[in-house]
Amino acid sequence: MFKNTKGYSGFSVNDMQKAKEFYNDTLGIEISENEMGIMTLLIAGGTKIIVYPKPNHEPATFTILNFNVDDVDKAVDGLIAKGIKFEQYDFGQIKTDEKGIMRGNGYGPDIAWFKDPAGNILSVLKGE
Numbered sequence: 328m329f330k331n332t333k334g335y336s337g338f339s340v341n342d343m344q345k346a347k348e349f350y351n352d353t354l355g356i357e358i359s360e361n362e363m364g365i366m367t368l369l370i371a372g373g374t375k376i377i378v379y380p381k382p383n384h385e386p387a388t389f390t391i392l393n394f395n396v397d398d399v400d401k402a403v404d405g406l407i408a409k410g411i412k413f414e415q416y417d418f419g420q421i422k423t424d425e426k427g428i429m430r431g432n433g434y435g436p437d438i439a440w441f442k443d444p445a446g447n448i449l450s451v452l453k454g455e
Contacts, residue, residue, distance in 0.1 A: 335374070338391050339381035340445035346378055349444050353409050386446030395454025399428055399437040402451040406441065414440040414448070 340346040343364060350356045350368055357369040368376040376392065396402040403413060403426055413427025423429045428439045431453070438452035 335376060336392075337377035337379060338387070338447055339379055339384045340443065340447070341381065341384040342444060343378075343380045345444040350378070353411070384445055386442070387448065390440065390448045390450050392447070392449045393438075394449070394451045396451050397454060399439055399451055399453050400426070403428060403439050406451070411441050414442070416440070 347366060351358045359367045364380055366378040368378060370376060415427060416423050421429055428437055431437050436453040438450050440448055440450045442448055
């Protein structure tokens with residue numbers, strides 16, 4: 328039914344101005360805004376993700392957006408330099424190091440998680 332249908336994803340935030348500054352200024356993602364107050368993240372490759380205001384926003388407890396990068400350490404260092412704090416996890420096979428990176432070591436990609444101003448979980452991971 329949807330084999331040839333384009334789709335897109337979206338998520339909510341509680342403060343659109345902070346979200347705009349974070350995604351555009353801090354992460355360097357091109358954005359557009361419409362008259363209804365909805366922001367679109369224009370991700371490389373033509374992907375569009377909508378970000379919409381929700382006063383009673385509750386952040387998801389899972390990763391909502393992943394960024395493929397060539398070098399996770401370099402991406403983490405660059406984001407730390409911009410003031411981003413990486414999450415620390417230690418449960419089961421998910422254990423991050425002091426930088427906040429979970430090393431895949433053959434069991435998956437290196438990945439590091441961080442949050443946007445609304446508390447949504449994002450990640451950088453070794454791309455393919």
